[in-house]
Amino acid sequence: MTHKFLFTKPQITLLLLLRLIVGYHFLFEGIDKLFTPNWTAAPFLLQANWVFSNIFHWLTGNTAVLSVINFLNIWGQILIGLSLILGLFSTSAAIFGALMMLSYYIAVPPFLSASTFVDKNLFELFSFLIIALFPTSDIIGIDFLMKKLKGDEDG
Amino acid sequence: MGESKKNNDSKKISRRDILKGLATTPVLGVLAYDFLKKRAAEKVKKKVVNLNLGLNDKDVSVQSSKENTGELLRIGIIGVGSRANALIKALGFVSPDWYNARAKLKSSNSLEKYNNQEMLNVEIAAVCDVFDLHAENGLNLARYGIQPNGKPANNKNVKRYFRYQDLLADKSIDAVIIATPDFHHARMTIDAINAGKHVYCEKTMSLTEEELHDVYHTVKKSGLVFQLGHQLSKSESYKKAREIVNKNILGKVTLIEATTNRNTPSGAWYRHLYSNGKPKPGSLKTIDWEQWLGTTPKVPFSIDRYYGWARYFSYDTGLAGQLLSHEIDGINQIMGFGIPHSVVASGGIYFWDKSTRDMPDTFQVTLEFPDREFSVLYSATLANSRQRGRVFMGHDASMEVGNRLKLYANPDSPKYINKIKSGLISPSEPFYTYPKKPLDLDAITSATERYYAERGLTDTKVGGKNIDITYLHIKEWLDVIRNGGTTACNIDIAYMDTVAVLMAHKSYVEKRRVQWDPIKRKIV
Numbered sequence: 001m002t003h004k005f006l007f008t009k010p011q012i013t014l015l016l017l018l019r020l021i022v023g024y025h026f027l028f029e030g031i032d033k034l035f036t037p038n039w040t041a042a043p044f045l046l047q048a049n050w051v052f053s054n055i056f057h058w059l060t061g062n063t064a065v066l067s068v069i070n071f072l073n074i075w076g077q078i079l080i081g082l083s084l085i086l087g088l089f090s091t092s093a094a095i096f097g098a099l100m101m102l103s104y105y106i107a108v109p110p111f112l113s114a115s116t117f118v119d120k121n122l123f124e125l126f127s128f129l130i131i132a133l134f135p136t137s138d139i140i141g142i143d144f145l146m147k148k149l150k151g152d153e154d155g
Numbered sequence: 156m157g158e159s160k161k162n163n164d165s166k167k168i169s170r171r172d173i174l175k176g177l178a179t180t181p182v183l184g185v186l187a188y189d190f191l192k193k194r195a196a197e198k199v200k201k202k203v204v205n206l207n208l209g210l211n212d213k214d215v216s217v218q219s220s221k222e223n224t225g226e227l228l229r230i231g232i233i234g235v236g237s238r239a240n241a242l243i244k245a246l247g248f249v250s251p252d253w254y255n256a257r258a259k260l261k262s263s264n265s266l267e268k269y270n271n272q273e274m275l276n277v278e279i280a281a282v283c284d285v286f287d288l289h290a291e292n293g294l295n296l297a298r299y300g301i302q303p304n305g306k307p308a309n310n311k312n313v314k315r316y317f318r319y320q321d322l323l324a325d326k327s328i329d330a331v332i333i334a335t336p337d338f339h340h341a342r343m344t345i346d347a348i349n350a351g352k353h354v355y356c357e358k359t360m361s362l363t364e365e366e367l368h369d370v371y372h373t374v375k376k377s378g379l380v381f382q383l384g385h386q387l388s389k390s391e392s393y394k395k396a397r398e399i400v401n402k403n404i405l406g407k408v409t410l411i412e413a414t415t416n417r418n419t420p421s422g423a424w425y426r427h428l429y430s431n432g433k434p435k436p437g438s439l440k441t442i443d444w445e446q447w448l449g450t451t452p453k454v455p456f457s458i459d460r461y462y463g464w465a466r467y468f469s470y471d472t473g474l475a476g477q478l479l480s481h482e483i484d485g486i487n488q489i490m491g492f493g494i495p496h497s498v499v500a501s502g503g504i505y506f507w508d509k510s511t512r513d514m515p516d517t518f519q520v521t522l523e524f525p526d527r528e529f530s531v532l533y534s535a536t537l538a539n540s541r542q543r544g545r546v547f548m549g550h551d552a553s554m555e556v557g558n559r560l561k562l563y564a565n566p567d568s569p570k571y572i573n574k575i576k577s578g579l580i581s582p583s584e585p586f587y588t589y590p591k592k593p594l595d596l597d598a599i600t601s602a603t604e605r606y607y608a609e610r611g612l613t614d615t616k617v618g619g620k621n622i623d624i625t626y627l628h629i630k631e632w633l634d635v636i637r638n639g640g641t642t643a644c645n646i647d648i649a650y651m652d653t654v655a656v657l658m659a660h661k662s663y664v665e666k667r668r669v670q671w672d673p674i675k676r677k678i679v
Contacts, residue, residue, distance in 0.1 A: 020182055027183075031190055085182050145176030148168055 007134075016136045019084050019094075022127050026097065027081025033074045041069050048107040056107050076100055084131065087141015092133035101125035171401075196578070225637040229280035230329040231352070233319045233343060234335030235293035236284075238357055242332055242384075243293070245626040247275050248300025248308055268621040272303040275633055279308075280328050283316040285443040286461075287438055290315050318446070319343055320598060323350035328376025330380075330636060332629075333357060336464045337471045339449055341366035348377045355632050357384040358484075359476035360653040367653050382642040383649035385484035390625035392560040395589045396489045396547070405560065407569060408529055411490070413482035414543040415474065415518075415535035422636040423507055423516060423537040424477075428463040437461055447516040459511075460530065466512035472660040474535050475500070480656045482533055482545065483522075486655035487652060489547070489556070494654050495522040495531070497670045500663040506538035520659045533659075561585035654678070 007015070033039045041059075050055030059069050076096065083093035102125050110119040137143035156582035157248060171607055228245065232239055243249075257266035279297035284290040297313035316322040323331070323346055330353035333343050345355050354374075360383060361367040374381045391490070401407065402613050416428040417423065427435055437458050444456045454460070464470040502518035516537040523530055534543070551568040555561045564571035566582040574580045575677045628643070635642050644652075654671065658678055662669045672679045 016179075020179060024182065024186055028190060031186075032193075056173055078365065082183075085179055085186075087176075140175055140178050142176050145168065145172060148172055148176075155508055 007013030007136075007139075012136060012139055015131070015134050016140055018127060019087075019090065019131050019136055022083025022097070022124065022131060023081045025124070026077045027085060030074055030077030030079075030081055039070065039074070040066065041073050042066060044104075045069070045107065049112055050106060050109050052106055073100075087143050088146075089140060090137035090143060091132050091135045094128045094135075098125055098128035098132065098141070100144065101128060178198060197451075200434065200500050201608075207258055213598035221574070225276055225633075228275075228277045228329045228633060228636065230277050231281045231283070231316075231331040232279060232293055233283045233322060233324045233326065233331055233333045233347075234339070235282050235289040236286075236334065238384075239293065239334035240296075240334070241625055242334055242357075242629060243279065243296050243300070244269065245623060245629040246277050246279070246332075247272060248279065249294045249304045250296060251299060251301055251307070254301040265534070268623055270303055270305075271620045271622055272626050273630070274302060274304055275630060277633065278310055279313055281314040281316055281322050283322045283550065285317075285447045286437060287441045294545075316629055317443070317577055320346065323347055325354060328352060330354070330633075334384075336447075337476055338362055338451060338464075338469070341370050342449070343380075344370050345373045348373050348379055348381075351379070351541040353380040353632070353636050355382045355629065357471060358652075359481050359656055360649050361657075362476075364654075364657060367650065367657065368676075370491055371646055371650050376448065380632060380636045380642060381646045381649070382628065383644040383646075383650075383652070384625075384628070385481065385644045385652065386624045387485040388488045388643040389479060389631070390558075392556055392558065392589060393485060393488055393546055395560050396554060396556045399562070400489055400547070400555060400561075404552060405554055406551030406565075406568065408490070408547050408549045409488055410529060410542075410548045411531045411546070412548070413531065413533045413545045415478045415533075415537075416540050416543055417481075418540035422540075423512075424465045425461045425507075425511075427459045434458070435462060443550075453594070466514045467623045468513040469515075472656060473663070474518045474537075475656045475659040475663070477514075477519070478535060479520060479533050479659055480652060481516075483531075483655045484648075484652045485545070486531060487648070488643070490529075492524050492525070492527055492529075492531075494651050494657060494673070495669050496525050497523045498655070498658040498662050499668045500659045501666075502535075507583075517665065518663070520662075522655060522659070554606065555585075560587075560589040562587040 045056045045060045059065055064108075077100075080093045080097045080100070083089050100120055105119075105121045105125060109117065110122075113115040134150075138147050231245065232588065235243075254269075257263035260266075279293070279300075282290055282293035282297065284293060294313055294315055296450055297308060297310050300308045302308060316325070331347050333340060333347065333354060333356040335343065335357075337357075337359045340356050340359065341363075344354050344360075345354050361370060395643070399409065418428075420428075421430070429435060433456070439456045442456070442461060447461065450455070459465065460470075465473070471477065492676070498520060500518065500520040502515040504512060504514075504516055508518045518533075518535040520531070520533040521530060544555045545557060547556065550565070551570040553563045555563070563585055564575060564580045564582050566572075566575060568575075571580055575582060580586045632642055634640070658669050658671065661678055670679050671677075
């Protein structure tokens with residue numbers, strides 16, 4: 001796992017910035033929801049209009065299920081955001097982030113209301129995939145420190 | 156052992172490594188700053204608006220208790236068409252079909268709204284209509300109508316009269332609701348008052364000044380309770396609007412714009428067909444055409460005229476009587492302006508077939524109030540349904556009044572300029588809305604009903620509940636009959652509103668500016 005030799009410095013810088021920007025966005029959104037009294041995902045879920053809409057709508061019907069969804073959304077976003085910014089378990093976090101974005105995308109896919117299938121959700125979904133496949137946290141981030149510690153132990 | 160390992164590690168991880176590991180943590184600080192800034196701005200925004208406007212979010216009025224202790228009032232209904240159905244619903248009777256169709260739904264706002272009505276302790280004693288079908292429908296509502304408590308009326312004694320004079324002669328009837336076409340209103344109101352009945356009469360009051368004076372003097376002398384069917388005064392947003400104007404939040408208001416925006420045959424009063432194109436019922440066999448025509452010129456029976464009478468000046472004052480009247484009444488409730496000094500109306504039949512109507516489909520009216528220093532501009536089109544709102548334009552802010560009330564700061568207002576500059580208020584977004592949440596309409600609410608609801612003509616919210624404002628208007632009339640007091644649209648208000656309508660109509664027909672002579676009490 002010696003990615004750093006595969007990337008040039010400008011490449012690392014850009015990948016790191018992408019990781020920070022996406023992380024920033026997620027953490028901000030998560031904290032904002034956390035501090036919004038009675039925030040709920042229900043209005044968004046009710047907007048769902050594609051083939052999976054029944055599942056999304058069902059999620060809003062039961063208060064217990066809905067509160068789990070709300071919890072997962074808020075804390076999912078906060079933890080993924082923190083993880084990307086700090087560079088801690090960033091690859092796994094980016095995969096979870098990509099899954100979350102995928103679920104937002106298929107809930108309200110843009111091609112039903114607009115002529116294109118490309119929207120911001122799709123961009124963020126692919127940003128997560130890039131972050132997962134081109135990790136920088138073992139160059140800059142706590143993952144790097146952990147690896148160093150572990151490597152030294154092994155050695 | 157642990158001690159020595161720790162020492163070992165700290166030796167192997169260099170300061171440079173720690174920097175690389177924690178290099179991104181300052182980003183969290185930036186984020187925290189960003190987030191706190193956003194929250195603080197939101198907090199200040201709320202505070203500023205609450206502090207400076209001096210308005211609270213409590214409802215203006217609260218409904219009284221569910222109990223109604225008054226004695227039973229016996230009501231006669233003259234004219235049992237579609238508007239009467241709404242009035243009978245306000246009295247607390249709906250058809251079992253209507254009730255059951257909504258009871259089957261998971262949630263129905265119109266049913267919820269109906270269930271929010273109090274029992275008014277009234278009985279429909281008699282109905283009168285020239286059309287057998289309408290009369291039957293009224294009898295059925297009186298007999299079997301479902302009340303807001305969910306129980307059927309079970310009234311076996313309701314009578315049908317074929318002539319309204321016979322209904323008025325029935326001594327057991329305390330009060331009448333008149334919901335006939337407009338050209339019958341004045342004569343029927345006068346006859347009803349002379350027969351000793353309290354009157355709730357649909358707008359418009361009369362088609363001529365002479366009739367209006369007769370009605371005015373008859374009601375004034377009688378001591379009986381009169382209410383004209385201008386229900387807008389019961390809308391919470393109108394009450395809030397009055398408060399906002401009185402507190403001078405808008406600054407000096409010099410222009411008020413009101414509009415009508417419709418684009419359907421039904422909206423242009425072609426109403427003899429159902430929306431699926433099938434003809435509505437009615438023929439010479441079932442409709443007493445002579446009586447329907449009353450004192451108007453004799454014309455052969457026409458089902459189109461029967462349903463679409465509002466299009467003809469023999470039966471109505473056109474858009475002035477049908478819709479301008481609501482706007483004038485609504486604005487008057489907020490501004491308290493009385494009779495206009497002068498009125499100019501113009502327009503024409505530019506879209507619909509000229510041979511099928513007198514009523515213009517494009518109609519503009521300017522009403523001047525030089526003493527109060529403002530103009531009211533009314534503009535109507537029956538060939539485009541783009542919503543243009545109802546807006547009060549003040550030096551500092553604009554107020555849009557519909558079902559919800561919205562305040563927009565004016566970008567050039569000295570009062571709000573600092574708040575706009577600091578980003579606390581955006582001129583393109585309302586800085587105050589009332590009520591906070593929009594009203595919900597259910598799936599079976601029809602397009603026309605939706606139009607009326609959006610314009611604030613049907614619903615309001617009281618104590619967080621959707622309430623039918625026609626119900627509140629009827630209830631007020633009954634309360635005043637029982638307990639005394641005065642109705643919101645009493646004969647004095649009805650007189651002022653109707654003079655303005657007649658001025659607009661006269662100006663349109665005579666193609667000239669008309670004025671009000673306050674001494675002779677005459678339009679000149």
